[in-house]
Every structure is written in C-alpha cells, then in structure tokens.
Amino acid sequence: MTGEYRGTGAYMTTMRPQDILLPVAAGLCCKPGGFHIDPVRPVERAVITHGHSDHARAGHGAVLATQETLDMMRLRYGENFAGSTQVIRYGEEIRLGDVSVKFHPAGHVLGSAQIAVTCKDTCIVASGDYKDAPDPTCTPFELVPCDVFITEATFGLPVFRHGDASDEVKKLLASVALFPERAHLVGAYSLGKAQRVIALLRQAGYDAPIYLHGAMETITHYYQSRGIELGELRPVKGVKKAALAGTITLAPPSATSDLWTRRFPDPVTAFASGWMRVRARARQRGVELPLVISDHADWDGLTATIAATDAGEIWVTHGQEDALVHWCKSQGLRAQPLDLIGYGDEEESETPLTDEAEA
Amino acid sequence: MNRFAELLDRLAYEPGRNNKLRLITSYFREVGDPDRGYALAALTGALSFKHAKPALIRDLIAARTDPVLFGLSYDYVGDLSETVALMWPRSGANSDQSFPGHPSPIADASHRRPDRERRPEAAYASPARGEGAQLRARRQTSSTTDSDSASDGRTALTVPSPLRGRVREGGTPGEVPMSPPTQAITTTRLPQPSPKSSPPSARLARPSCQGSSHAGSTSSTRPAAGHC
Numbered sequence: 289m290t291g292e293y294r295g296t297g298a299y300m301t302t303m304r305p306q307d308i309l310l311p312v313a314a315g316l317c318c319k320p321g322g323f324h325i326d327p328v329r330p331v332e333r334a335v336i337t338h339g340h341s342d343h344a345r346a347g348h349g350a351v352l353a354t355q356e357t358l359d360m361m362r363l364r365y366g367e368n369f370a371g372s373t374q375v376i377r378y379g380e381e382i383r384l385g386d387v388s389v390k391f392h393p394a395g396h397v398l399g400s401a402q403i404a405v406t407c408k409d410t411c412i413v414a415s416g417d418y419k420d421a422p423d424p425t426c427t428p429f430e431l432v433p434c435d436v437f438i439t440e441a442t443f444g445l446p447v448f449r450h451g452d453a454s455d456e457v458k459k460l461l462a463s464v465a466l467f468p469e470r471a472h473l474v475g476a477y478s479l480g481k482a483q484r485v486i487a488l489l490r491q492a493g494y495d496a497p498i499y500l501h502g503a504m505e506t507i508t509h510y511y512q513s514r515g516i517e518l519g520e521l522r523p524v525k526g527v528k529k530a531a532l533a534g535t536i537t538l539a540p541p542s543a544t545s546d547l548w549t550r551r552f553p554d555p556v557t558a559f560a561s562g563w564m565r566v567r568a569r570a571r572q573r574g575v576e577l578p579l580v581i582s583d584h585a586d587w588d589g590l591t592a593t594i595a596a597t598d599a600g601e602i603w604v605t606h607g608q609e610d611a612l613v614h615w616c617k618s619q620g621l622r623a624q625p626l627d628l629i630g631y632g633d634e635e636e637s638e639t640p641l642t643d644e645a646e647a
Numbered sequence: 648m649n650r651f652a653e654l655l656d657r658l659a660y661e662p663g664r665n666n667k668l669r670l671i672t673s674y675f676r677e678v679g680d681p682d683r684g685y686a687l688a689a690l691t692g693a694l695s696f697k698h699a700k701p702a703l704i705r706d707l708i709a710a711r712t713d714p715v716l717f718g719l720s721y722d723y724v725g726d727l728s729e730t731v732a733l734m735w736p737r738s739g740a741n742s743d744q745s746f747p748g749h750p751s752p753i754a755d756a757s758h759r760r761p762d763r764e765r766r767p768e769a770a771y772a773s774p775a776r777g778e779g780a781q782l783r784a785r786r787q788t789s790s791t792t793d794s795d796s797a798s799d800g801r802t803a804l805t806v807p808s809p810l811r812g813r814v815r816e817g818g819t820p821g822e823v824p825m826s827p828p829t830q831a832i833t834t835t836r837l838p839q840p841s842p843k844s845s846p847p848s849a850r851l852a853r854p855s856c857q858g859s860s861h862a863g864s865t866s867s868t869r870p871a872a873g874h875c
C-alpha cells in the first residue's frame with residue numbers, strides 16, 4: 289500500500305514517529321500532513337475517527353471522515369459544522385502533504401475508523417476507539433499491522449473483561465419476563481450503544497416494540513436509514529404510564545436517574561456499559577440491572593490487539609494508561625502514555641444535547 | 648450455580664423488598680436440588696468458608712498476576728475479593744463450561760471418587776474442576792508429611808492452602824460473614840486448590856460457580872448440604 293512513498297523515502301533519513309504525529313493542545317497533530325486527528329479545538333484540517341462527541345467536534349475548517357461519521361456530525365451539530373468536508377471509504381488511501389492516510393474499520397460504532405498514517409517507511413495507526421467484539425451494527429474491527437500503534441485504554445485494567453454481550457441481553461429479557469408489571473429502562477449512549485442493544489435484543493428474539501427517549505431518535509433512525517435492522521421502534525413521549533408495563537425503553541444514561549423516570553411504572557433501571565463490570569460503579573449510579581455491554585475493547589481485547597499489530601512501539605491514550613503501558617513494557621514493547629486531554633466518556637459531552645432534545 | 652450468582656447480583660442491586668422476594672421465589676421455583684439447597688444455606692448463613700482469608704486470597708492472586716497490575720486494579724475496584732474475582736485468569740479450554748451440567752458436586756464426587764482413587768496421579772493432574780483438584784490435594788497432603796507445609800508457611804502455593812488452612816485452623820470456626828452474601832460467594836471462588844488446575848469457569852458474569860463448587864466439595868461430609 290505504501291510502495292510509492294517507500295521509494296521516495298529511500299534517500300531520506302528515517303523519520304522518528306514523533307516527527308509524524310505529536311500530541312499538542314488541540315489533539316494529535318500531523319505536521320508533515322498538515323492536519324490533526326480528532327482535534328478537541330477548532331483546527332484548519334481535521335481527520336476524524338468516529339462520531340462520538342469527544343472525538344468529533346464542530347468548528348473545524350475542513351473535515352475528512354467516513355460518510356457515516358460526517359452524517360452523524362451533521363445530525364448533531366447542524367449543516368454548518370465544518371467549513372468543508374471530504375468523504376473517505378474504508379480501505380481508501382489519500383495523500384495529505386507528505387503523508388498518506390488510510391482508513392480501516394475500528395468496530396466501535398457505525399462509521400468508526402482507525403487511521404493509518406504512513407510517512408516514508410513508518411506506519412502509525414491511530415486507532416481512535418475500537419472493539420474487537422462482534423457487533424451487528426457496524427463493520428468489524430480490522431487488524432492493521434504497523435510500526436507504532438496508538439491505542440485507547442478506556443478499559444485498560446485487567447478487571448475489565450466484558451464477556452458475551454448476548455448473555456447480558458438475556459439477563460435483561462429474563463428480568464422483563466419476571467417483572468411484567470414494571471417498565472425496564474435501559475441507559476445507553478445514544479450513538480452506537482443504544483442501537484447495538486436494540487440489535488442484540490432482536491437477535492435474542494425479542495420482537496415487541498422498543499421505546500426510545502427523545503434524544504435517541506435521530507441517531508437511531510439514521511442507523512436504520514443505513515440499513516441496520518432494528519425492528520419496530522416507538523417514541524416513549526406521550527405513551528400512557530400503564531401502557532409501559534412490561535416494555536423496554538432506551539434512554540441516555542443521564543435520563544435514567546432523572547425525574548423523567550416518573551412516567552414509568554416502577555422502573556427497573558438497567559445500564560449498558562463496560563463500567564458495569566465493577567459493582568461500585570453500578571451502585572454509584574443507582575443501577576439495578578447492570579449490563580456489561582461495551583463498545584470498547586476489554587483488557588483481553590486491548591492486549592491481544594496490541595500484540596497482533598506487531599508494532600514495536602505503543603502509545604496509550606485516554607483511559608487507564610499506566611496499566612497498559614506497564615503491560616506493554618513487560619512484553620518487551622516500547623510504550624508511553626500520550627497525554628491527550630479532552631477524551632473520555634462520550635456521555636459527559638452529550639448531556640446538554642440530551643436535555644435540549646427532551647425539553 | 649451461575650443462576651445463583653445472578654440471583655445474588657440482582658438482590659445486591661435491587662432496593663425493593665417485594666422485588667427481592669420475587670427474585671428469590673423465582674429462583675427457588677426454577678432451580679432444582681441440590682443447587683437451591685446450597686443457595687438456601689448460603690443465603691441463611693449456614694455455609695462457612697473459613698479458608699478464604701484475605702492473606703490467602705492475596706497469595707493466590709499474587710501467584711497468578713503481575714503485582715503492578717494487581718495493585719492498579721485493586722486501587723480502582725476497592726474491594727479485594729471483587730478485584731481478584733475479576734482478574735482471575737481464564738482457563739483456555741473450559742472457560743465457558745460451568746456447572747449447569749454437573750450441578751451436584753456431591754453426587755458427582757460420590758460416583759467419581761472411587762474411580763479417581765484407582766487412577767494414577769498423572770491421569771488427573773490437571774482436572775478441569777476444583778473438586779478433582781482438591782481431592783488430589785488431600786491425597787498429596789496426606790502422603791507428604793506436614794513438615795513441609797509447616798516450614799514454608801502459607802506462601803507456598805504448590806500445595807493448596809485451603810486444606811492446610813483446615814488442618815491449621817482445625818478448631819476455630821473462622822466463619823466468613825455471610826452478609827452480604829454476594830461478596831462471600833465471590834470470595835469463596837478464590838481458593839483454587841492447585842495452581843495447575845484451571846478454574847472451571849472464569850467467565851466473569853458468574854463469579855460464584857467456582858466458589859459454590861468448593862462449598863459443595865468441602866462440605867461434602869456435612870449431611871445437611873446435599874439434602875435441603
């Protein structure tokens with residue numbers, strides 16, 4: 289894929305990886321390419337991995353991303369979210385300045401990508417957020433061999449092992465069967481998680497209508513428009529309390545501890561998240577039915593992926609960097625934490641949007 | 648016993664008394680003997696897990712994980728037994744095999760034991776399930792003298808500590824408090840008898856299956872456990 293550049297690079301000295309990509313205040317900056325990856329501040333040219341609001345922000349001059357990511361940004365921020373946009377497909381390679389950029393599926397949410405940046409002989413993969421677990425709502429993660437792998441570490445502790453998401457959905461369905469007079473309220477991030485939970489419910493044979501909080505509707509309908517089968521969905525707004533007995537409603541996590549829940553009959557509060565693996569996290573949120581369903585790789589997924597990329601150097605960002613850096617070093621890999629500020633739970637930046645949508 | 652683990656999880660998070668009762672009722676209706684007997688014993692505090700002491704648990708996990716990673720994880724989770732249960736290495740082969748097909752360690756043991764006694768040590772050197780491992784351990788301790796266990800103390804992990812714990816602490820009841828039951832069950836998953844034996848189920852969603860098997864096998868001499 290990079291033969292062209294390898295040829296021209298022969299007479300030049302090899303670049304250090306940090307000459308290609310360097311963390312700066314605005315995000316991960318590629319000087320030779322003249323762009324930033326997932327910048328947290330407005331920049332002239334942005335290359336974006338996926339549509340979560342901590343990675344895809346409005347206000348950049350030009351944005352390069354997959355069609356789905358651009359569409360989601362448009363839905364969330366409005367038509368004028370960027371000066372100009374350019375679509376790139378998985379597997380497509382584009383030359384930007386002195387580097388070439390190629391997108392590969394990251395398996396995180398619909399349209400999510402890993403970005404391979406190649407300059408001369410050195411290939412760096414910025415994976416954004418990724419998961420190696422099956423997900424009926426997005427293209428599966430693709431392993432990209434590289435020299436430097438930039439990995440997230442959201443669940444970068446050995447206690448986070450997610451297990452099979454379909455087993456978690458079975459738990460939810462068992463609870464619905466046991467408490468037919470109660471409503472089940474499932475907290476799930478509105479981009480990716482909610483749709484995956486719905487798809488898993490359908491896979492498990494649940495064919496009753498699923499109700500949606502107002503903040504879920506736009507993105508969920510967008511998923512449907514991209515051909516993701518989600519069955520019959522109904523807005524929960526305006527539905528009588530008694531009619532919600534025995535039903536499942538998806539809502540943003542912030543709404544499940546809100547006055548909003550009073551419209552449900554004795555609701556069982558579930559929360560679909562990798563954090564639910566740890567009891568204290570579930571208790572903090574007052575969750576009654578924790579569902580360990582994550583759109584990030586778990587510890588085993590992170591370590592297996594790192595090993596499989598065959599990268600000699602690992603940069604670890606947003607999450608539990610220390611543990612993963614330690615693990616990499618114990619495996620004889622060069623590793624360092626990348627100090628990037630501004631990434632984390634998508635939910636935190638999503639909350640205001642939620643309120644707007646519901647109010 | 649995965650079903651019991653699920654019950655405990657639900658009970659731990661469910662605030663309403665009537666809903667708790669519904670969960671318990673449904674469990675006892677749905678699950679057969681002897682599992683629900685163990686469950687009843689566990690819920691009412693009739694099972695004691697005297698070997699699962701924090702020091703033992705620390706030693707067991709130290710032998711299996713990187714100390715730095717354990718330290719970071721413990722800091723994050725904040726509870727020793729939960730941290731260890733979550734970090735416990737998965738076995739390769741039987742990772743998803745739990746006990747639903749073999750719900751009765753006692754019945755199991757009674758028809759397997761004579762068989763195993765006859766077989767050479769190597770034949771079950773790496774039993775997939777805890778019961779076999781423990782049996783083997785019992786034979787090991789009885790064949791070797793107690794001097795070695797006395798000399799190297801509890802940090803020696805080649806001979807499973809639960810048994811020595813039993814010998815050493817013989818008279819003291821050393822009850823692990825049963826409330827909240829969830830934690831106790833999680834804890835009892837830990838005394839994996841032999842490092843060579845792989846934990847029968849390391850699937851984290853069901854932390855108690857391992858523990859309950861031990862509960863069953865260690866208490867197999869107690870008449871009550873099997874017949875409730």
